[in-house]
Amino acid sequence: xxxxxxxxxxxxxxxxxxxxTAAALLVLVAVLVGRHLQDIRRxxxxxxxxxxxxxxxHLGPGTPAxxxxxxAVVACGPSVAARLAWRWLLLVAWGTALAxxxxxxxxxxxxxxxxxxxxxxxxxxxxIGRFHDVPAAxxxxxxxxxxxxxxxxxxxxxxxxxxxxxxxxxxxxAGLRGGGWAGAWCVTVGATACVAVLVAVRxxxxxxxxxxxxxxxxxxxxxxxxGASADGYFAAVAAWSVALLALAVTGRSVAWAAGGGxxxxxxxxxxxxxxxxxxxxxxxxWAGRHRVRARPVLPVLFLAGAAVVPVVFTxxxxxxxxxxxxxxxxxxxxxxxxxxxxxxxxxNLACTVLITGPATVAGLRRAALLGIRPRTAPRDGARLALxxxxxxLALxxxxxxxxxxxxxxxxxxxxAMWLLAAGAFLPRPRGWLAAQAVLALLLNHLLxxxx
Numbered sequence: 001x002x003x004x005x006x007x008x009x010x011x012x013x014x015x016x017x018x019x020x021t022a023a024a025l026l027v028l029v030a031v032l033v034g035r036h037l038q039d040i041r042r043x044x045x046x047x048x049x050x051x052x053x054x055x056x057x058h059l060g061p062g063t064p065a066x067x068x069x070x071x072a073v074v075a076c077g078p079s080v081a082a083r084l085a086w087r088w089l090l091l092v093a094w095g096t097a098l099a100x101x102x103x104x105x106x107x108x109x110x111x112x113x114x115x116x117x118x119x120x121x122x123x124x125x126x127x128i129g130r131f132h133d134v135p136a137a138x139x140x141x142x143x144x145x146x147x148x149x150x151x152x153x154x155x156x157x158x159x160x161x162x163x164x165x166x167x168x169x170x171x172x173x174a175g176l177r178g179g180g181w182a183g184a185w186c187v188t189v190g191a192t193a194c195v196a197v198l199v200a201v202r203x204x205x206x207x208x209x210x211x212x213x214x215x216x217x218x219x220x221x222x223x224x225x226x227g228a229s230a231d232g233y234f235a236a237v238a239a240w241s242v243a244l245l246a247l248a249v250t251g252r253s254v255a256w257a258a259g260g261g262x263x264x265x266x267x268x269x270x271x272x273x274x275x276x277x278x279x280x281x282x283x284x285x286w287a288g289r290h291r292v293r294a295r296p297v298l299p300v301l302f303l304a305g306a307a308v309v310p311v312v313f314t315x316x317x318x319x320x321x322x323x324x325x326x327x328x329x330x331x332x333x334x335x336x337x338x339x340x341x342x343x344x345x346x347x348n349l350a351c352t353v354l355i356t357g358p359a360t361v362a363g364l365r366r367a368a369l370l371g372i373r374p375r376t377a378p379r380d381g382a383r384l385a386l387x388x389x390x391x392x393l394a395l396x397x398x399x400x401x402x403x404x405x406x407x408x409x410x411x412x413x414x415x416a417m418w419l420l421a422a423g424a425f426l427p428r429p430r431g432w433l434a435a436q437a438v439l440a441l442l443l444n445h446l447l448x449x450x451x
Contacts, residue, residue, distance in 0.1 A: 009427070012366075012427075013427075013428075015365060016362035016365060016366070016426070017362070019361050019362050019364075019365040020358035020359075020361050020362050020435075022361075023353045023358060023361040024353075024358070026346075026349065026350050026353060027050075027350045027353050027354060029350075030049065030050040030346070030347040030350035030351075031048075031049065031050065031350075033049075033343065033347075034046070034049025034050050034343065034347060035049060037049070037340070037343060043338050043339060043340055044339060044340075044343070044406065045335040045338070045339060045406065046406055046407075048447060049347065050344075050347040050348070050350045050351050050406070051351060051354065051409055051447065051449065052406060052407045052409070052410070052449070052450065052451055053447040053448060053449045053450065054447065054448045054450065055446070055447060056446070056447060056448040057445065057446050058107070058108075058445060058448075059107070059445065060106060060107040060108055060109050060113070061106050061107075061109060061110075062102070062103040062104060062105065062106030062107040062108075062113070063103075063107055063445070065099065065102075065103035065106070066100070066103035066104050066107060066440075066441060066444070067441065069096065069099050069100045069103055069219075070100070070219065070437035070440070070441065071437075072096075073096060073100075073215055073218055073219045073433060073437070074219070074430055074433045074434045074437055075430070077214070077215030077218065077219065077429075077430075077433060078212075078215055078429045078430060078433075080092065081093075081211045081212070081214040081215055082211055082212075086202070086207065089198075089211065089214060090195050090198060090199070093194055093195055093198060093214050093217065093218050094191055094192055094194070094195045096218045097191040097192075097194045097195075097217070097218045097220075097223070098187065098188065098191045100218060100219060100220075100223050101187050101190065101191050101223040101226050101227040101232075102187060102227060104223050104224050104227055104440065104444045105183075105187065105227030105228055107444050107445060108444075108448065110180075112448075113227070113228070114179070114180065114183035114184070114187070114227070114228045115178070115179040115180040115183055116179055117179065117182075117183050117228045117229065117451075118168070118179050118182040118183060118186070118228070118229075118230065119178075119179040119182075121154060122154045122155040122156050123154065123156050123157075124156060124157055124164065124165045124167075124168045124182070124230065125168055125172075125178075125179060125182055126154055126157075127153065127154065127157050127165060128168065128169055128172050130151075131165070131166070131169040134166070134169065135316055135317065137162075138162055138166075138313065138316045138317050138318045139316070139317030139318070140317075141153075141162050141317075141318050141323065142318070142319060142322050142323050142326055144158070145158045145323065145326040145327060145329075145330050146158075146326050146329050146330050146333065147330060147333045147334065148333075152330075155334065156230070158327065158330050159327060159330070159331070160270065160271050160272070161268070161269040161270065161271070161272060161313070161318070161320060161323055162269070162313070162318055163266060163269035163270050163309070163313070164230060164234070164269075164270045164271065167185075167230075167233070167270075168182050168185075168230075171185060182228075183227070183228030184228070185233065186226070186227070186228045186229060186230055186232050186233045187226065187227045187228050187232065189232070189233045189236045189237075190226040190227070190232025190233050190235060190236050190413075191226065191232075191236075192236045192239075192240070193226075193232070193235045193236040193239040193240075193414075193417045194214075194217035194218055194220070194417065194420075196236065196239035196240040196242070196243040197213070197217055197239055197243070197417055197418060197420070197421055198210050198213065198214055198217065199243040199246070199247065200239075200242050200243040200246040200247075200284070200387070201213055201384060201387065201421055201424070203243075203246040203247050203249075203250040203252075204246050204249075204250060204284065204287045204288065204383045204384070204387060205379075205380040205381070205383040205384040205387070206380040208380065209380050209381065209384050209421075209424040210424070212423070212424040212425075212426075212429070213384075213420070213421040213422075213423055213424035215423070215429060215433055216359055216360070216363075216420050216421070216422075216423030216424070216429070216432075216433065216436065217417070217420050217421065217423075219433055219436050219437055219440070220355075220356070220357070220416075220417070220420050220436070220440075221354065221355055221356065221357045221436055221439050221440040221443060222355040222356065222413055222416045222417065222420070223440065224355075224440055224443050224444050224449055225355065225409055225410045225413055225449060225451075226413060229410050229413075229451060231271075231410045231411060231413045231414070232413055233270075234267065234270045234271050234274060234413070234414055235413040235414040235416075235417050237263055237266055237267050237270060238263075238264075238267045238274050238277050238414040239414070239417055239418075240260075240263050241260045241261070241262075241263035241264040241266075241267055241277065241281070242260065242277065242280050242281060242284060242418075243260070244256045244257070244259045244260035244263065245257055245260035245261075245264075245281055245284050245285070245302060246260075246284050246288070247260075248260060248298055248301075248302075249284060249285060249287070249288030249291045249292055249298055250288055250291060251291065254295055254297055254298055254301055255301070257297075257298045257299070257301040257302045257305065258301040258302065258304060258305035259305060260281070260302055260305065261301065261302035261303060261304060261305025261306035261307075261308075262305040262306070262308050262309065263305075264277060264278075264281065264302070264305070264306045265305065265306040265307065265308055265309035265310055266309045267414075268306075268309070268310070268320070269309050269310070269313055269320070271411075271414075272320075272323075272324050272327060273398055273401075273403065273404065273411070274414055276394040276397055276398055276415075277394065277414070279390050279393055279394045279397070280387070280390045280391055280394060280418065281302070282390070283386050283387055283389070283390030284387070285298075285299060286386065287383045287386055287387070328403070331403060335406075336403070336405055339405040339406055340405075341402050341405060344404075344405035344406055345399060345400065345402075348399050348404060348405070348406075348408045348412075349399065351408045351409040351412070352395065352408065352409075352412060352416065352419075354409060354439070354443065355409050355412070355413070355416050356416050356419050356420055357420075357435065357436040357439050357440075358432070358435045358436070358439070359422075359423045359426060359429075359432035359433065359435060359436050360419050360420055360422050360423060362426055362432065363388075363421075363422025363423045363424065363425045363426050364388065364392070364419065364422045366422070366425035366426070367384070367385040367388050367389065367422050367425055368385075370382055370385040370425075371385050371386075371389060381425070384421065384422075384424060384425075385425075387418060387421065388418060388419060388421055388422045390418075391415050391418030391419055392415075392419060394415055395412055395415040395416075395419075398412065398415070407451060409449070410451050
């Protein structure tokens, strides 16, 4: 190897480490400033800013498994991802993501880490009994969003369209009752988000970047919050909507576009803020614009599919726009109206660093370089950079909206899954994977991440 490439290589590594260090400093400043604001003004309403968490060093039954999974992925993940047949890689990625998420959740024990997560006073399972007549509950849903209304919904129920709560109602009707089944649903479905991202990246940017991204998607610090929150489930639905659209615009059956639209419509009725996934869908259509020009029916099918869920809920009596208007009112009635925008608008980004890790920060730096020099960038790298940039843009719009002050380590999981794919740009991935694993293990063992 000549001296010039060697110099370039080490310069790139130094720049990557510089970006990761800057991100770590952002987190440190968010902790120190947040601690000061909370001690002096009591306006953040979090115990360990910027995270919604409590300081609670502990071990648990999931600790040995979490360490073993992390060590296995760091040691073998890149080589396994490079060699396995593609279909087997998707299956192994899902299985490993499941093992990683379950083990992290069980560090807190079965009750505190899984079964009790969705049964607390602000969560979905507390209102199952009020959905004995589903059509009536949907017609009446908006009447209970604002605080002060008769029998107002708990915070998480009021904060989302009714498809979120209805998911757990249907689980209950199917006989899968209680917090254990609800938590298992969120972990099992949520772990498929990494598979959906891999499918989309392979379709748009090629198999090599997808294989390089796989270990980073599997060993995500975000798994601390996927297990077991409903937002992990939302992340998977949103990810599969993009994946199906990516399959449609890269030569597969155009019917995939309708499926992607159907899931996008469902995504919008799981969480209002995930309407921003339209930006990622637009990036997919742009990346496959030659195919779209040849088959203009693709966006039509996507939009037709996206209309199905809104039509069903509207005919059932739920008005999404009215629900969102009332949600904004409810948000500012509560702690959202007190939490200072001036702190959270940048501290939210520190939360994003913690759920995506230093490897993602370094990968985003390299993706930005491809964006600056698109003509000289390889096509696969440019398309992956476009996908990652669209997710980052959606996240920034959510941040600037002021409707996501705090708890974004959980709320922004759907966007974070796409940022993790930036790990594909990193050379020598094992060191970065080790950093990701250490961060996740420290977060899960030093803090109790409630919501």
